[in-house]
Amino acid sequence: MNSNLKREIIIENNSHPFHKETKGEEYIKINTRNESCIDNINLFLKIENNLIVDLYFDGEACAISTSVTSIMIKTLIGKTLDEALVISEEFEKMINEQEYNKNILGELNVYDEIYKQPNRKNCAILPFKGLKQIIKKSD
Amino acid sequence: MNRNDFPMLNKDLIYFDNAATTFKPQIVIDRINKYYINQSVNINRSDYDLSQELSTEIEKIRTQVKNFIHAEDSKEIIFTSGGTHSLNMVVFGFCASYLKPGDEVLTTETEHASLVLPFFELAETNQIKVNYIDLDKNNEVVLENVKKAITPKTKVIALAHITNVIGDVRPLQEIIEYAHLHNILVIIDGAQSISHLKVDVKQLDVDFYAFSGHKMMGPTGIGILYGKYNLLEQMKPLILGGGVSATFQKEGQYLLKNIPEKFEAGTQNLSGILGLGSAIEYLEKNRDEVYLQKLKKYALSKMKEISQIKIYNEYSKGPIIIFNVNNVFSQDTAIYLSKKKIAIRSGNHCAKLLNNLGLNNTCRLSLYFYNTKEEIDSLIKALNNENILEESL
Numbered sequence: 001m002n003s004n005l006k007r008e009i010i011i012e013n014n015s016h017p018f019h020k021e022t023k024g025e026e027y028i029k030i031n032t033r034n035e036s037c038i039d040n041i042n043l044f045l046k047i048e049n050n051l052i053v054d055l056y057f058d059g060e061a062c063a064i065s066t067s068v069t070s071i072m073i074k075t076l077i078g079k080t081l082d083e084a085l086v087i088s089e090e091f092e093k094m095i096n097e098q099e100y101n102k103n104i105l106g107e108l109n110v111y112d113e114i115y116k117q118p119n120r121k122n123c124a125i126l127p128f129k130g131l132k133q134i135i136k137k138s139d
Numbered sequence: 140m141n142r143n144d145f146p147m148l149n150k151d152l153i154y155f156d157n158a159a160t161t162f163k164p165q166i167v168i169d170r171i172n173k174y175y176i177n178q179s180v181n182i183n184r185s186d187y188d189l190s191q192e193l194s195t196e197i198e199k200i201r202t203q204v205k206n207f208i209h210a211e212d213s214k215e216i217i218f219t220s221g222g223t224h225s226l227n228m229v230v231f232g233f234c235a236s237y238l239k240p241g242d243e244v245l246t247t248e249t250e251h252a253s254l255v256l257p258f259f260e261l262a263e264t265n266q267i268k269v270n271y272i273d274l275d276k277n278n279e280v281v282l283e284n285v286k287k288a289i290t291p292k293t294k295v296i297a298l299a300h301i302t303n304v305i306g307d308v309r310p311l312q313e314i315i316e317y318a319h320l321h322n323i324l325v326i327i328d329g330a331q332s333i334s335h336l337k338v339d340v341k342q343l344d345v346d347f348y349a350f351s352g353h354k355m356m357g358p359t360g361i362g363i364l365y366g367k368y369n370l371l372e373q374m375k376p377l378i379l380g381g382g383v384s385a386t387f388q389k390e391g392q393y394l395l396k397n398i399p400e401k402f403e404a405g406t407q408n409l410s411g412i413l414g415l416g417s418a419i420e421y422l423e424k425n426r427d428e429v430y431l432q433k434l435k436k437y438a439l440s441k442m443k444e445i446s447q448i449k450i451y452n453e454y455s456k457g458p459i460i461i462f463n464v465n466n467v468f469s470q471d472t473a474i475y476l477s478k479k480k481i482a483i484r485s486g487n488h489c490a491k492l493l494n495n496l497g498l499n500n501t502c503r504l505s506l507y508f509y510n511t512k513e514e515i516d517s518l519i520k521a522l523n524n525e526n527i528l529e530e531s532l
C-alpha cells in the first residue's frame with residue numbers, strides 16, 4: 001500500500017469515524033484519559049458468550065488515536081475476546097518495530113510506518129490499551 | 140535580548156513554548172558550572188574558607204531575590220525546588236492549620252494543577268470548601284466577581300498572577316486590598332508572571348507569592364516561596380532534616396530554627412540557587428516588555444488574517460496566544476508544526492478545569508524576549524496551509 005492511500009484511509013477514519021456514538025448503561029464503559037494528557041476517548045463494549053458483539057466510542061482525540069479507534073472497532077466486532085487480544089498484541093508489536101503477523105491486522109496495517117514518528121506511537125497504541133482495560137473489566 | 144547569549148537558540152528550532160520553560164543564557168550555565176568546577180562544597184556546616192564563602196554567596200542571593208521582588212526582609216525568601224513545591228508548602232504547611240472545617244477558599248477554573256490539586260486534597264482531609272470566582276466573557280477575573288464570590292466563610296483567595304493558558308493578568312492590587320478588608324489571605328502563583336511583571340510584594344501587600352526559576356531563564360529544580368514574616372512564623376515545615384533544628388534530644392523534643400532555615404531541610408540545590416542569582420541579574424538587565432508586547436500584537440494581527448484559525452484569548456495581556464486550526468485537533472497541529480521545526484504546546488496545559496469553559500484542547504503559543512518577528516513569520520507561513528491535518532500524519 002502506498003503512503004498516499006494509507007494517509008487517505010487515516011484521514012477518512014478521522015473525519016468520519018466508525019461507530020462514534022455515546023452509549024448507555026447496557027454497555028461496559030472505560031475512559032483512556034489516565035493514559036494520556038490530551039486524548040480522551042470512551043470505549044463502550046458489549047460482549048455475549050466471549051464474543052465482541054458491539055463496540056462504540058466517543059470523546060476527543062488526535063487524528064491518529066481517533067482513526068485507530070475507528071479501524072480497531074471495525075476490525076474487532078464479531079471477534080472473540082482472545083482474538084481481540086491477539087490482534088492488540090500484534091498491533092503493538094508493529095508500532096514498536098518488532099516482528100508481527102501482518103495477516104491478521106487487516107486495515108490496521110495502514111499504521112505500519114508510524115514508528116517513524118515517535119511522538120505518534122502512544123496515540124496509536126492508546127485505543128488498544130483502552131481495549132485491554134475494558135476486556136479486563138468485563139471479567 | 141541578545142540571541143547570542145542563548146546556546147539553545149543555535150538549534151534548528153523555533154521555540155514558542157516559553158510558558159513551559161525558558162532557555163538559559165550562557166551566564167546562568169557558566170554559573171552552574173563554576174559551582175561544580177570551583178566551589179563544589181556544602182554550606183553552613185563547615186569552618187573552611189570555601190564553605191564559608193559559598194554560604195555567604197548563597198545568602199547574598201537570598202537578598203538579591205528579596206530585592207528582585209521588593210520584599211521587606213530576606214528572611215521572607217525561602218528556597219524551594221520550584222513553584223509547585225512552593226505552593227504545596229503554603230497549602231499543607233500553612234493553610235492546613237489556618238483553615239478550619241467549613242472555611243472557604245476562592246480560586247478560578249483557569250488555575251494550574253499545582254495550585255488547585257493541593258487545595259482539593261485539603262478539602263478532603265480538612266473539610267474546607269473550594270469555590271470558584273465567575274470569570275467574565277473573556278475568561279478573566281474582575282474585582283466585581285471576586286466580591287460576589289466572597290462569603291463570611293472565605294478565608295483564602297488563591298490565584299495565578301498571570302495564568303498559563305488564557306494569559307490574563309489579574310488585577311491583584313485591588314483584589315488584595317479588598318480581600319484584606321475582609322480578613323482574607325491571598326496566595327499568588329507567580330510562575331508565569333515573574334518574567335514579565337515587576338513584582339513588588341510589599342506594594343501588592345500579598346501574603347504568599349510562589350515562582351519557579353526555570354520559567355525566568357534560571358535552572359530547573361529551584362524555586363522561591365515568599366511569605367510575610369509573621370505568616371511564615373506560623374507555617375510548619377513539610378519536611379524535616381539537617382539544618383532545620385536548633386536542638387533535639389533522644390526523648391524526641393526538638394526546637395526548630397528560625398525562618399527561613401526551618402523550611403530548608405537537607406542539602407539545598409546550591410548550583411540552582413547560584414544559577415537563579417545569575418538569571419535574575421540577566422533578566423533585570425535585559426527584559427523588554429514593550430518589545431514583547433509589540434511582538435505579540437504582530438503575531439495576533441497576522442494570525443487573525445488566517446481564516447482557518449480561531450483565537451481564544453485575543454484580549455488577554457500576557458505573552459500567550461491560544462488558538463486552534465478549524466477541524467484540526469490541537470495535538471495534530473502541534474505535531475505538524477514540529478515537522479516544520481516549530482515548538483508549541485497543545486492540550487489543556489495542566490489546567491484541566493478549563494474543560495468546563497470549553498477550552499480543553501488548544502494550541503498555545505507563548506513568547507519570550509528572545510523571539511523575533513522573523514520567527515512569527517515562519518509560524519504564519521506554516522499555518523497558512525490548508526493541508527495541516529494531512530501533513531501532520
Ligand SMILES: Cc1ncc(COP(=O)(O)O)c(C=O)c1O
Nearest residue numbers: 221222223251253299303330351
Ligand atoms: C501558572 C503555573 N503555575 C504553576 C506552575 C508549576 O511550575 P513548576 O512546574 O515549575 O513547579 C506552572 C508551570 O507550568 C504554571 O504555569
